[in-house]
Amino acid sequence: MASIRPTPNGFRVQVYAKGQRDSKCFPTRKEAAHWALEREAELKGAKLPDKTLGDAMKRYVRELTEERAGWRWEAIRLKALQRDGLASIRMEALAGSDFAAWRDRRLKEKSARTKKPVQPGTVAREMNLLRSVLEVARRDWHWIRTNPMTDVRWPKTPKGRARRVEPHEVEALAKAFGVWSKLQAETATQRTGLAFLFALETAMRSGEILALTWFNIHLDQQYVHLPKTKNGDSRDVPLTLRACEILKALPMGDGPVFRLDDATRDALWRKMRDKTPHRDVHFHDSRAEAIWRLSKKLDVLQLARVIGHRDLKSLMIYYAESAASMAKRLG
Template identity: 55%
Template sequence: MATFQKRGKKWRAQVYVEGVRESGTFDTKAQAAAWAVEREAQLSGKKLPDKNMADAFERYRDEVSKGKGGEKWERTRLDAMAKMPIAKRPMATLAPTDIADWRDLRLKSVTPATVLREMNLLRSVIEVSRRDWGWIKSNPLKDVRKPKAPPSRKRRVSDDEIDRLSTALGLHDGLSAATAKQRTGLAFLFALETACRAGEIVGLTWKHVHLKDCYIHLPKTKNGEARDVPLSTRAVEILSVLPRDTATVFDLHPPTRDSLFRKARQAAGLGDLHFHDSRAEAIWRLSKKLDVLELARVIGHKDLKSLLLYYNTSASDLAKRLG
C-alpha cells in the first residue's frame, strides 16, 4: 500500500512491494497517487513499464558500460543497435522470434563471430533490464540458437617473421625509439614478451612501470580488473630504450600504431599477420615456463579451459616427467 506525505507545497509518495521500497515527489496529491498506482503495478509484475529496446540500449550504455575495459566498443555497438529495427520493439512483448529475426538479418552482413559478440551484449542488456530495472519478465535470448562459433585464431609467429617485421619497422640495427615506426616495432616485440594487448601497451604510463622489480601494473584491462605483468630480461631492455618524458611509455596513438603496423606488415610480405597474434604467440611461449594458474594470472584469463590448448603436452612427455 502506498503512503503519502505533504512536505511544504510538494507531495511525497512511497510504495513498498515485495521488499522493494521506492518514493517520488510531486506537485499534487493526485499526481503522487497516480504514480503510486502505476509503480505498484510495475513492481508487483502486474504491469511492465512502457519501454522499448532503444530505451534499454541507451540506459545500459550510460549506466552499465561506463568504466568497463571495453567501454568504447560497447558504446559504439549499443548506438548502432539503437538504429536497428529491433530497437523499436516494446520490451514487454519481446519474443525469441524477434531476436532470431535480428540474428538472421545480422548474419547477412557480418560474420558469425561478430553476431556472437553482439548476442552476448544483447543478453546482458536484457538481463539487466529484467533483473535491475523490471522492464521485462524473462530473457527471451535463452531460447534463441546461437550461430556456430568459428575456430579461434591461434596463429604462431616465427622468428623469421619477427625479424622481417622488425626490419620493416626500422629496428634492423637493434632496439631504437627515435621514430613512431620504431616504437611500433618495440610495442610488437614487447607484446611477444608479455602477452599484453595492443590497447594495454599503448595506454601504459611510466608511473605503472617498475623496472627495478621487473613488472608493470595495468590498472584497467579488458575484463575490468587490474593486473601485474612480470617482465622478462628482453622486456626490460625494450622499455629501457624508450624516453621517459612522454605521457605514455610508447608515445603512440592507437590509429598511428595500427597504420604503421599494417604498412610494415605489407612491406614484409606478412599480409595475414595481425598485431594481436603477438598475444597468442606470447601465451604459447609463456606456457612453457608457467603453470596454467600462473599463466592465467599474468594474461588476465578467467576461463582456464581456454588455456588448455597451450598445454597440449603428449602423454609420452608427461610420463617422462613422472619418472
C-alpha cells in the same frame, strides 16, 4: 505510497513499494501524481513500463562507465544496433523468435569495413551484449519479467585464432616500424612497433599495454602490475630482459607509457604491416605467440597467472608435447 513535495522548479515525487524506492521531478503536480500511480504499479509488479528495446540500449549506454572493460566497443555496437528494427519493439512484447530472426538476418549482412559477410563470432558477441542489456533490464530496472534470449540458439563459432608469428615475420615487421636495428620511440609508428615487440615478450593484450603507466612498472624487480584486466582481475606480469629494454626506450612522463590510443595503434599497425609481405599477421597474434614461448618456460598454473586465464583447459593447446618427447625427459 507516494509523497509529492513542491520544489523551486516544480514538484518532487517519491514512491515506495515492496521495499523499493524511486523519485523524480516534474514541472506540475498533475504530472507528478500520474507518474506516481504508474511507478507504484510497476514496483508492485502489476504493470511493466512502456519501454522499447531501443530505450534499454540507450539507458545501458548512458550508465556504462569508462572503467568497465570493453565499454567503448559496447557503446559503439549498441548505438549501431539502435538503428535496427528490433530496437523499436516494446520490451514486454519481445520474444525469442525476434532475436532468432535478427541473428539469421545479421549473418547474411556484409561488414561495412571488409565488405565480407559478418562472421558468426561477431554475431555471437553482439548477442552476448544484447543478452546483458536484457538481463540488466530484468534484474535492475524491472522492465521485463523474463529474458527473451534465454532459449535462443547462438551461432556456431570457429575455434579461436592461435597463429604463430615466425622469426622472419617479426624481423620484417620490426623493420617496417623502424625498431629492428635500434629501439626508438620518437614517433607513434615506432611506439606501435615497440608495443608489438613488447606484446611478444609479455603476452599482454593490446589494451593492457596501451594503458600501462610508469607508476605500475617496476623495472628493478622486472614486472608490471595491471590493476584491472579484461576479466576484472588485477595481475602482475613478469618481464624478460628484452621487455625491460623496450620499456627503457620509451620516454618517462605522465600518462600512458606508449602514448597511443587503440584507434591510432590499429590504424598504424594496418598501414605499416600492409607494406610488408605479411598482411595476414594480426597485432593480437603476438599474444598467442608469446603464450607459446612462455609455455616452454612456465608450468600451466604459472602461465595461467601470467596471462590471466581462469580456464586451464584453454591453455592445454600450448602444452602439446608428444609422448615420445616427454619420455626422453623422464629418463
